[in-house]
Amino acid sequence: MLLGRRHLLLAGAACGLGRPAAADTAPVPERLNLLFLGDSLAQGLFLSLSPVLRRRPTPRIINGTLHATGVTRTDEHDWTAVTRDLAAAHQPQLAVFWIGANDFRPLVVREERTRHRFGTPGYAEHYARRVTEMVTHATDAGARAVWLGLPNMREAQFAGAVRQLNAIQQAAAEAAGAIWVDTWEATSDAEGRFLPAVPLPATTRVFRAEDGVHFTGWGYLRIGALLFDAAAEHFPDLAPGLGRLTEA
Template sequence: MRAGRCRVFTSRRDVLFGAAAGLVSLPGLARAAATEGAAPAEGSERSAPQRVDLLFCGDSLAQGMFLSLQPAMRRRERLRIINGTLHATGVTRGDEYDWTAVSRDLVQRHQPHLVVFWIGANDFRPMVVRALRARHPFGTAAFAELYGQRVAEMVGNAVQGGARAVWLGLPNMRETQFAGAARQLNAIQQAAAEAAGAVFLPTWEATSDAQGRYMPAVALERSTQTMRAEDGVHFTHFGYRRIASLLFDAAGQRFPELAPCLGRVSEA
């Protein structure tokens, strides 16, 4: 799917720097996540809406899921999915595309009941803070703190706007270096997203085999279905719908008022 390709770095040197650094501490993350008005994901009971407006935010991972779901979702009267995605974007380069501001504007414009974030495939590059003329390499403590702050701000925009929020973790990836870096981003994303009031839904296990290795296909009862795209990062139509099925099931369980409208997702 050409329109959904990420601008993923292929330089092993860039990725190895962060992967070798290991998981860094997250100083100041709790402070950043304590956004005014943020509420826990399991907040007070809410009445069930007549229709759920679901907003997708993120890079080409989120874009691919939206495009794979769109044909079937058009036939659902009680669910409307909204495309707030843009490929080749990321959290680190707010100077190129400011996801903090964009997510705030999207929530204000569409007033969604649920916001799903899936982003990070382009975030192995340095964190840029243009106002300070600063660049913080992937794997450093400064990178982790600033990245966590931006994740918390994005989630805070959804929660403060009255929406439920789910943050999808990055999947396992074919290249070992990218997989190691993705695990680091997952740790930062999970800590920040949960502290800001989102449900963090991992995708790692669903994209790994029994030995924890990258899994390009899944064996079904009567066939084997390819789940991942040729680049080892993105998904096939079947793969996106398989992750979407996990998403809808988890969201329905955590937010029961949305469950009647969300329903289930066929992987076909």
């Protein structure tokens, strides 16, 4: 059975980044600030990439993640304000967003004293507005923005909700100027079902964590490859500073 482009990336023996030819001759920047923003998915990605990127002279990785948070509850953690403040403080060249695993509860609008259930027009409107504000704060600070879509989930009902949320996130993020990186295909089999492990030429390697939501350390590196691949493709001037991501 033939695999798609992202499945081929995940199944490869090395986790290399595809880069345009022009990137090979572009000058390497002295410093490349990467700001990671989001919930436990972004936190896992940051922690898994940190040992790799910290050994390199150019990338400076900044942890703006916080587990058990989401876009829906500004009364608990205001991601719009946090993005604004961190982007202003660190002046990142690349801002990476990955968030939403906790966003299926009601969305609270404090100033209006209203709550909007997931799946309602009010939820979609306010959620999209917050995504737009987050991306805009990053780009206003001079960053290029990449928004990672949510992956497939083991529980079918949860997975269906994720697809709805992905549609809201993608439309708002792209309209605000971010690059959308789909992770659904890379985390699904050929029939669109949850993919717990990645088939390799001689074996199969576990890709997702036991909770059916998060990833193993190796799985996060694979998602990191998608991120770097997209960043290199859309922002070739950043590619030399990012380098190539190799499997641990």
